[in-house]
Amino acid sequence: NGTIDVAGSSGTLKIGATVTSLGTLDDALGTVWYDGGPVTIITDTYYNLRVSQANTKGTAGAINVNGTMTVDAGCTYDTETYTTTVTGASDINGTLTLSSGIYDANGAFDATGGAVTFTGAGTLKIAGDATSLGSFTKETDCTVEYDGSSQAVAQLDGSPSSESYYNLVINGSGTKTLGGSSKIYGDLTLTAGDFDINGHTIYPK
Numbered sequence: 001n002g003t004i005d006v007a008g009s010s011g012t013l014k015i016g017a018t019v020t021s022l023g024t025l026d027d028a029l030g031t032v033w034y035d036g037g038p039v040t041i042i043t044d045t046y047y048n049l050r051v052s053q054a055n056t057k058g059t060a061g062a063i064n065v066n067g068t069m070t071v072d073a074g075c076t077y078d079t080e081t082y083t084t085t086v087t088g089a090s091d092i093n094g095t096l097t098l099s100s101g102i103y104d105a106n107g108a109f110d111a112t113g114g115a116v117t118f119t120g121a122g123t124l125k126i127a128g129d130a131t132s133l134g135s136f137t138k139e140t141d142c143t144v145e146y147d148g149s150s151q152a153v154a155q156l157d158g159s160p161s162s163e164s165y166y167n168l169v170i171n172g173s174g175t176k177t178l179g180g181s182s183k184i185y186g187d188l189t190l191t192a193g194d195f196d197i198n199g200h201t202i203y204p205k
Helices: none
Strands: 012-015 031-034 048-051 056-059 063-065 069-071 076-078 083-086 090-092 095-098 102-105 115-118 123-126 130-132 135-137 143-146 167-170 175-178 182-184 188-190 194-196 202-204
Touching: 048 063, 069 076, 090 095, 095 102, 095 123
Parallel strands: 012 031, 031 048, 048 069, 056 076, 063 083, 069 090, 076 095, 083 102, 095 115, 102 123, 115 135, 123 143, 143 167, 167 188, 175 194, 182 202
Antiparallel strands: none
16 A cells, blocks of 8 residues: 655665565656565566566566566576566566566567577567577477567577577568578568568578
């Protein structure tokens, strides 16, 4: 029945234990930082959301982040079966895990030094430039969808069992430009916009 009101952009609520409720949370400023043991992220709309420590932070419902989503090195953020929507940048230094859920990144996506791990037929949607998908592990019928405008498509050219796309969807508007030769183990779907392979090679299954 309370209110968390953040007065400045640098304000941070740092949580190290189980959370029952965040009451009425300010979603226009500040950061909520889950910095404790394995916990469930409270279903809410955040401004900036950060998770850390060497354990898994799961979800119990839809998570909305109006600002930046940060997963620190060593930590795992699991969407479970729900949708996480991030308006700003996604900085994945740890592991982003998707089973049958959706991670909808509407800003830039960077998993350099981190990992994207599918454990089921989940979907990663990216509307901004994808600098890197990190150490990428696919699962049967998982999907990466680029649905923004004139964005960079990350290179995935590892072995078919790991660092390669399963289903790749090109959607949105403008031109999606491939960053390097890549492998697609499932389907390539061109829904809308243009796909420029940029002189690189796409290796099918």
